[in-house]
Amino acid sequence: MFRQLRTALRTGIATEPVAAAGEIERVGARLASEVARLFGRSLAIRQVDAGSCNGCELEITGLTGPHYDLERFGLRFVASPRHADCLLVTGPVTRNMAEALRRTWQATPDPKFVVAVGDCGRDGGLFRGSYAVVGGVADVVPVDAVIPGCPPSPAALLAGLLEAIGRPRR
Amino acid sequence: MNRLVYGVIAAMGIVAAGLGGYGMAGGAGTLRLAWLVPLGGLELTLDPLGGLFLGLIGLAAAPASVYGMGDPDGGGRGRLAYAVFVASMCLVPLAANTMTFLIAWELMSLASYALVLHDRESEESVRAGWIYAVMTHAGLACLLAGMLLLGAEVGSQRFADWRAAAPALAPATRDLAFVLLALGFAGKAGVIPLHVWLPLAHPAAPSHVSALMSGVMIKLGIYGLLRVSLDWLGVGPPWWGATLLVAGAVSSVIGVLYALVEHDLKRLLAFHSIENIGIILLGIGSAALYRVAGLDALARLGLIAALYHTVNHAAFKALLFLGAGAVVHATGTRNMEAMGGLIKRMPWTAGCFLVGSAAIAALPPLNGFVSEWLTFLALFQNTRLDAVGQNLVFTLGIASLALTGGLAMACFVKAFGITFLALPRSDAAAGAHEASPPMRLAMLTLAAACVALGLGPTLVVPVFGSVAAAILKTPPSATGGDWLTLRVAGEFASLSTAAIAVALAASLLVPFAAFWILGAARRTRAYETWGCGRIVQTARMEYTATAFANPFKRVFDFFYRPSKRLDIEFHPESRFFVERIEYENPTRSIFDDWLYRPALELLQAAARAVGALQSGSANQYLAYILVALLLMLVLA
Numbered sequence: 001m002f003r004q005l006r007t008a009l010r011t012g013i014a015t016e017p018v019a020a021a022g023e024i025e026r027v028g029a030r031l032a033s034e035v036a037r038l039f040g041r042s043l044a045i046r047q048v049d050a051g052s053c054n055g056c057e058l059e060i061t062g063l064t065g066p067h068y069d070l071e072r073f074g075l076r077f078v079a080s081p082r083h084a085d086c087l088l089v090t091g092p093v094t095r096n097m098a099e100a101l102r103r104t105w106q107a108t109p110d111p112k113f114v115v116a117v118g119d120c121g122r123d124g125g126l127f128r129g130s131y132a133v134v135g136g137v138a139d140v141v142p143v144d145a146v147i148p149g150c151p152p153s154p155a156a157l158l159a160g161l162l163e164a165i166g167r168p169r170r
Numbered sequence: 171m172n173r174l175v176y177g178v179i180a181a182m183g184i185v186a187a188g189l190g191g192y193g194m195a196g197g198a199g200t201l202r203l204a205w206l207v208p209l210g211g212l213e214l215t216l217d218p219l220g221g222l223f224l225g226l227i228g229l230a231a232a233p234a235s236v237y238g239m240g241d242p243d244g245g246g247r248g249r250l251a252y253a254v255f256v257a258s259m260c261l262v263p264l265a266a267n268t269m270t271f272l273i274a275w276e277l278m279s280l281a282s283y284a285l286v287l288h289d290r291e292s293e294e295s296v297r298a299g300w301i302y303a304v305m306t307h308a309g310l311a312c313l314l315a316g317m318l319l320l321g322a323e324v325g326s327q328r329f330a331d332w333r334a335a336a337p338a339l340a341p342a343t344r345d346l347a348f349v350l351l352a353l354g355f356a357g358k359a360g361v362i363p364l365h366v367w368l369p370l371a372h373p374a375a376p377s378h379v380s381a382l383m384s385g386v387m388i389k390l391g392i393y394g395l396l397r398v399s400l401d402w403l404g405v406g407p408p409w410w411g412a413t414l415l416v417a418g419a420v421s422s423v424i425g426v427l428y429a430l431v432e433h434d435l436k437r438l439l440a441f442h443s444i445e446n447i448g449i450i451l452l453g454i455g456s457a458a459l460y461r462v463a464g465l466d467a468l469a470r471l472g473l474i475a476a477l478y479h480t481v482n483h484a485a486f487k488a489l490l491f492l493g494a495g496a497v498v499h500a501t502g503t504r505n506m507e508a509m510g511g512l513i514k515r516m517p518w519t520a521g522c523f524l525v526g527s528a529a530i531a532a533l534p535p536l537n538g539f540v541s542e543w544l545t546f547l548a549l550f551q552n553t554r555l556d557a558v559g560q561n562l563v564f565t566l567g568i569a570s571l572a573l574t575g576g577l578a579m580a581c582f583v584k585a586f587g588i589t590f591l592a593l594p595r596s597d598a599a600a601g602a603h604e605a606s607p608p609m610r611l612a613m614l615t616l617a618a619a620c621v622a623l624g625l626g627p628t629l630v631v632p633v634f635g636s637v638a639a640a641i642l643k644t645p646p647s648a649t650g651g652d653w654l655t656l657r658v659a660g661e662f663a664s665l666s667t668a669a670i671a672v673a674l675a676a677s678l679l680v681p682f683a684a685f686w687i688l689g690a691a692r693r694t695r696a697y698e699t700w701g702c703g704r705i706v707q708t709a710r711m712e713y714t715a716t717a718f719a720n721p722f723k724r725v726f727d728f729f730y731r732p733s734k735r736l737d738i739e740f741h742p743e744s745r746f747f748v749e750r751i752e753y754e755n756p757t758r759s760i761f762d763d764w765l766y767r768p769a770l771e772l773l774q775a776a777a778r779a780v781g782a783l784q785s786g787s788a789n790q791y792l793a794y795i796l797v798a799l800l801l802m803l804v805l806a
Contacts, residue, residue, distance in 0.1 A: 001724075001725050001726065001727065001728065080700060082700055099703070100703030100704070101703070103701075106697055107697060107703075110695070
């Protein structure tokens, strides 16, 4: 405990000033109004890694940081599919994760929508045809929207989510 | 036979409780049998404080004995010791002179020693019994010295005479007597650092005895501390109260810290007894300090909090020990890591244990909450004292009580969750069975007592108030409030646990009512419990008690000083395949390392030095006699 406190005191403040981000703010404002209109101001997202290289995860994690801070737009990552409106699935779906993904989808309450993230999530990407891979996310669970990119930038992720929630759902 | 003996003891407990109630209500009585024992004779007196503790012993002994009736492996052996144990405990708060008190006290110690040695084959029990015997007799030596000192100074061995003569005694004598008696009683109460025997001895005894040892016997240490700090020696200097307060603060925090990393269910409960003794001492210490300052109403409040917590702790700790006993009997182990899933196999035990856990974690509306709330109030009012040093001591008490409350909560989340929830972690836990009917009856009675003491503070606080007033020799106050709300210290604070209980129950129903009124969709889709998408769930994937305790172990590493040992055996062909991993992360006791071991080493070194005189040679002994004779002649 004392060691942690000492380290914190020695390190001091290590953050950098924020650069202006015009595109993010524009997309974010529209996203916020859509989320407010459709989801009662809060969209709960469960992220599922179905076999990703973690490139997409790095970008998704960036969304939660102080720079993008997606919570101010009403989006929130939750710890269980039971709490989620939306599944954000990354990676080619490996054989090991196919059943887990299917169960996660089933455990998510209706109404729900699934967004496949990255080129791998779209169709297996670089790993398509591998013996260890089932295919894209759509080969395992119904997908409502795709955000392509390898990996998609945080801004692209926000834009993709905006597009996904604007669409009619099953 | 078994049932008869335990039935008689249970009936005896109820009679004792009735007598205690009579004493609390103001009934007094004295019994003198001068011929029975030498040096003052047997003398028993009933007064409000003694009545309270007598009632407590009786009310705890009754369910414990009922439990003993149904306990298939705890009952047979040790019936006589158990009967002597209960009877001598009943005598302690009634004793009115040194001789009677010490005989009852020692009988209680010896009987409990015999009960600790219940499992004679186990080396652990024998060691526990040995340490218990040493510690309890060291305490007895302190008590004996203190009582003889007072007896010699006052010229009487009767406690009533001490009370009358105390204000006239020299301050140094009173201080010395206080230190000796407080040390003796604190050792029995398990106050840190005199606690070492407690976590060893309590788990070793059969569970109904553990319940009485933890619930009642250590309370007699509290009884003694109350007598010493507030009654026999009159109004003492402020440092008496401050010492008790600091001891309480230290005991509460350190007791719960040890409990957090303990995975032996019964030992965990034993460490919680140390914690709760600390909380009681916070109340007693504040009462003593307020009394010196002349704030009678606050002194009464502190004492009410202490007495209330004493009774509450007896109720929930006896309940938890009985529940733990049922679990240990069903699974054959005390190790929590081998339990789990018991809520489905022993629902009654689990329900009662949950009530006890919520009560000890001070969750409203149960009894632990009320008495800890009162203790907080008593401590917070220290701003009315005009002494910076004392205010600092009070602040320490407040901080440690707050920390203790949080840690106790975490500890009982662990104790209940790991023991009763999830999947069974061993075959024994998977094959566990519900406790026998008498055991269930005993646990249900105590659980009902916890709920009643929580919901009815307006009924019990005036009773404790009159006992407190009798000790402090002040007129009884009107603390109590109306039938629903407890009011403390004028309009300073009020509490209605009944209203809290209603609000909690309503908040459970509100969402359902709201959905019904709003006409929400009632379409349901049944699907299996969410298990993180895993295909197979086994007990090896579960959260363990060790994992639960680990964050605390890291945060408080300066206190636990954990040592780590990791032993990995790799496959001879490749280091990527592990054949066997052994991991150990034990904590070390600072009291063993820095207090008891050096003291024992010093003692042994001294014994070796003196042992040099004892050579075994007759010539040398003759020389000693000669030298001694010569010295005597020269000096004379």
